[in-house]
Amino acid sequence: MTGPVRVGIVGTGGIAQVHARALNSLGDRVVIAGACDIDESRVRAFQQEWGVEEGFGGIEELLDGVELDLVHLCSPPGLHKEQALAALGRGVHVLSEKPPALSLAELDEIDAAQRASGAYFATVSQHRFGGRAEWLRARIADGSLGRPLTAVCNTLWYRPDSYFEVPWRGNWQIEGGGPTMGHGIHQMDTMLSILGPWSEVVAAAARNARPVLTEDLSHAIVTLENGVLVSVVNSLLSPKETSYLRFDFEFATVELEHLYGYSDDNWSITPAPGHEDDVAAAWSLGPHGRGSGHGAQFAAVLDALEAGRPLPVELPSARSTLELIAGIYASAFTGARVRPGDIGPDSPFYASMEGSGAPWGERVAHPA
Numbered sequence: 001m002t003g004p005v006r007v008g009i010v011g012t013g014g015i016a017q018v019h020a021r022a023l024n025s026l027g028d029r030v031v032i033a034g035a036c037d038i039d040e041s042r043v044r045a046f047q048q049e050w051g052v053e054e055g056f057g058g059i060e061e062l063l064d065g066v067e068l069d070l071v072h073l074c075s076p077p078g079l080h081k082e083q084a085l086a087a088l089g090r091g092v093h094v095l096s097e098k099p100p101a102l103s104l105a106e107l108d109e110i111d112a113a114q115r116a117s118g119a120y121f122a123t124v125s126q127h128r129f130g131g132r133a134e135w136l137r138a139r140i141a142d143g144s145l146g147r148p149l150t151a152v153c154n155t156l157w158y159r160p161d162s163y164f165e166v167p168w169r170g171n172w173q174i175e176g177g178g179p180t181m182g183h184g185i186h187q188m189d190t191m192l193s194i195l196g197p198w199s200e201v202v203a204a205a206a207r208n209a210r211p212v213l214t215e216d217l218s219h220a221i222v223t224l225e226n227g228v229l230v231s232v233v234n235s236l237l238s239p240k241e242t243s244y245l246r247f248d249f250e251f252a253t254v255e256l257e258h259l260y261g262y263s264d265d266n267w268s269i270t271p272a273p274g275h276e277d278d279v280a281a282a283w284s285l286g287p288h289g290r291g292s293g294h295g296a297q298f299a300a301v302l303d304a305l306e307a308g309r310p311l312p313v314e315l316p317s318a319r320s321t322l323e324l325i326a327g328i329y330a331s332a333f334t335g336a337r338v339r340p341g342d343i344g345p346d347s348p349f350y351a352s353m354e355g356s357g358a359p360w361g362e363r364v365a366h367p368a
């Protein structure tokens with residue numbers, strides 16, 4: 001690939017500003033060549049703020065109007081599949097904001113389009129890319145903390161009723177789910193990227209306070225293939241907010257406590273008795289000084305593009321996280337223990353996270 005990677009931004013609302021800032025921080029490796037939004041005033045303001053020459057009202061016009069290598073989907077979740085298919089159909093790579101799709105069925109459709117296209121589809125999961133997450137994956141690989149035994153994966157956030165006034169929030173058809181799908185996905189995805197694949201989930205969900213059709217709270221117990229048991233809580237009802245990951249190994253507890261992004265200072269380690277020196281030696285290893293954030297992931301995406309490799313986070317890995325989310329809903333709404341592979345095309349939870357229906361409120365008809 002010669003010259004800067006040419007990026008198009010689809011949807012110029014809140015998260016698109018974060019994308020633009022992170023792309024700008026990567027210097028002349030990348031240029032925002034165009035943007036689109038159905039709201040004309042937003043795309044114009046975005047162009048002005050970030051010095052983007054070309055602005056359009058939709059993705060088709062963007063793809064027709066500018067030569068692009070990659071589009072970033074910063075649109076509401078219910079649009080990701082169609083927009084991904086539009087770009088992949090023209091051989092343009094896609095980096096989609098989370099969640100990558102509303103359902104496993106949609107993600108499998110994107111996978112088929114990716115195979116036919118030769119271009120790659122990737123999902124934003126910026127917390128995987130911080131230096132200490134990389135450090136922890138390396139320590140698991142070299143065994144210096146001993147075996148992982150148990151973990152906690154909490155997304156305890158607070159969203160007032162007014163948050164749900166944005167029309168795409170709080171419903172199954174456009175947002176795709178509540179905190180399990182839209183918020184806890186970050187922590188669950190990071191946890192799985194560190195500890196490895198899951199093998200079973202049992203869960204409960206509730207709509208306890210917010211004016212939504214989805215859940216506003218879920219609890220799950222996830223068994224991983226390596227036998228680790230993980231307690232997962234996803235909440236939008238928690239005034240004292242935290243994103244909390246805790247990993248208990250034989251020789252140490254490693255904790256990450258932050259809200260929307262972390263630096264090295266958000267991580268801590270507590271040695272088990274008798275392991276103070278070897279754990280201190282392991283803790284001193286690098287990398288140091290690289291926090292999580294979109295910029296760290298975008299740099300990895302550019303590296304992959306330049307090397308002709310699939311872009312991170314690759315689809316099979318993002319699918320495993322989406323399948324866990326579908327499994328949490330399926331377990332919560334049916335009482336079943338759910339394993340990978342259980343949610344195939346015959347399951348109601350394949351085409352929608354709502355599946356056979358939440359036990360509260362009215363069930364909303366799915367689009368055909």
Ligand SMILES: NC(=O)c1ccc[n+]([C@@H]2O[C@H](COP(=O)([O-])OP(=O)(O)OC[C@H]3O[C@@H](n4cnc5c(N)ncnc54)[C@H](O)[C@@H]3O)[C@@H](O)[C@H]2O)c1
Nearest residue numbers: 011012013014015036037038039074075076077097098099
């Ligand atoms: N990775 C993260 O930490 C993170 C944080 C916040 C949001 N997100 C994700 O980013 C996505 C967008 O969230 P947001 O908070 O920026 O929402 P937003 O509502 O602020 O912005 C979405 C934009 O998309 C535009 N849009 C709607 N339909 C469109 C269409 N057909 N074509 C082009 N643009 C269209 C809207 O006009 C709006 O400007 C969601 O998937 C959300 O889950 C990710």
